[in-house]
Amino acid sequence: MIKKVISASRRTDLVAFFPGWLAEALDREEARVCGPSGRVYKADLSPGAVHSIVLWSKDFSNLTNNKNGLRDRLGKYDQVYLLFTMTGLGGSFIERGAPDPAAALSQLPALIEIAGLAKRVSVRFDPIVYWTEEGCVDDEEGPAVRTNLDFFDTVAERAGRLGIEDIRMSFTQWYGKALRRARKRGFSYVDPPQNEKLDAARQLVEIAAKRGVRLFSCSQKFLTEVPGIQGSSCIAGRLLEKLHPRREAASSAKDRSQRPECGCTESIDIGSYTQSCPHGCLYCYANPRI
16 A cells, blocks of 8 residues: 655645644644545544655744654654745735745755755745835836846755755736735736746746756646746655655655646645635735635
8 A cells, every 4th residue: 555645734834833733633643634625534644654744834943943842743754855935025015924035045954954855855936926016116117027036046046055956936826816815905916928927937947057956837837838947746756755765655646636737746635724824925825814
């Protein structure tokens, strides 16, 4: 029987805001989860049933500081893989609850130590956001468009220097609830045409090559038209097999519960939308309370 990959979590930032709940679930070796449909299901977290635990977060300080014994409890599992989202927008009005860029970058060395290999850490430069601000004007072209694109070089340089090989990226997808939130809060988002996004992606490829990292696009297949960008499987069964200390098999089947363009392989997500994430990111499509 193939062991399961546990995702913690796409739906909310368990590490940053629910470390006690996560630590208790790992201690009990079982999670009770309210799924998107409202049905509660159980996830077996016993080490013998778990291939890898994949943690997603914008702030891993609770893990590095061993809050609630979280780091200790993860020690009984064969493999922990970390997906660290950093956009350079932390602490701004766009990501009020996320750590500022310098604080986020400073966590990387400790995360590599926890994971055991730099290859078990991946950075998500996700999403790339464009917007305009009142009073910020380009005399020739009207309101000046701002973006976090320039932070990519800083991320890529630090990741490459530490031996982190993979950076995953995408442009903001403005789903209905995010659009309504942006309008309500007076956020003047900009959604550039596809050709401009492709031009920006080419710039990122050049930077990635210079910094020695690989670039992957998350759930946006059009970006793979750019040489040097591969489609992302943020949870990738074959990669987890390769990195596993005993090379144990993991499922390589597509996770059908994810978006059609998502390349992730099968996992069991133990987060819930009822665990409302306080990061408060304006573009968030997951949080129903902001």
